[in-house]
Amino acid sequence: MCDLLKRSICIQDAGQVERCIGYLESPNLYKHTIYASDSKSPRNGQAQIQSCTETITLDRLLHKFMQDDLTLVDQLKLAHRIATAVLQFHSTPWLSDRWHLQDLSLFGIRDEVTQDALRTLHLRSIFPEGSSQASVVPIEQMDISKPEVGAVISAQEAQLRYGISNVTLFCLGVALLELGHWRTLQDLRRAEDIDDIVTARRLAASGRPPLGSTKLQSIVRKCLQCDFGFGDDLSKTELQSAVYSDVVCELEAMISVMTL
Incomplete structure (x- = not known):
């Protein structure tokens, strides 16, 4: 193609x-x-698309703009759109199992983050040229916030080594943490954290919840642990429904309360 x-x-x-x-x-x-x-x-x-329009990935958005540039509602709306996109595209080539904020972009006008720009959230996929196969990188060498190009991690390896039941939902939990703290996981990492997975779990258990919301912190924990009560296979309708109810609908409720 x-x-x-x-x-x-x-x-x-x-x-x-x-x-x-x-x-x-x-x-x-x-x-x-x-x-x-x-x-x-x-x-x-x-x-x-005008010449002054550019795309900006969400990880760059965290570096480029102060958290005060967006309202809490704006941040929750971004989180809601991302969670919805995961449910819509997790089984397609547009969203890999190990996805990150750098895989999502906005259209904006130079240094402005407008309401129109926030509505342009879209997936950004790079199609490899030719038929070269993805290289395999040992999991202990992987940085989940900045993945190696073509790195492959099996669900079995993630479960056995790190207890990650579902990589896609774990990445959703990480994304919600990053949006909630308005910093990338790499920036939130401490010297004693042996890897980004430990960083994510430490933040999810800390007394400083993302966006100051214990409700959002609870949503993050569910995603990191795949704790929805219906197994860990996101291709199953039961788990999809549980994620929709416990993540998407909960975020909608938070947005509704804050916009009354």
Whole structure:
């Protein structure tokens, strides 16, 4: 697909009219139509991305902007959208098991974080060129906040060595911690923490809950421990429903209370 996109873009640059390259269709009957767009003649109904617009990953957002730049509601809305995205995309190639805030981006205008920008949260996936296989990195050498490119960790190894029942939900817990403290896990790490997993568990158990909310801290703990009462297989409907109820709906309730 990447090769096709590259060839089509070259054709567009050669001056041919805009045309549909093709589409991707999912089992849920969603159809994603792909165009090689010419910025000089945008399609009707399609927002034109201006030259001053850039994408910013959420981990960069934590470094670039002060926590005071966003309200508590804004931070909770980000957390809610991320949790919803995990449920929607965990079984697709768009979201790996070991995902991170750097895999999610916003469209913004230079140094501004606007309400419009917050509504543009999207997944950012890099498709590898060619057919090169992912390299395997020993788990003890992995930094879960800044993953090695192509690193592979099996669910069995995560369970046996670290007691991580579900890597995807563990990463959701980490993301909620980072948003709640408005710092990356690497920045929150102490000298005595042997790895980022210990850092995450220490923060989840500390007396300083993220966003000052014990409710959010409880949600984080459930995600880190996969403590939803329905096993650890996120492909099962029962666990998906429990995560939706105990994470997504709880975040919605927190947002609703704070916006009364």
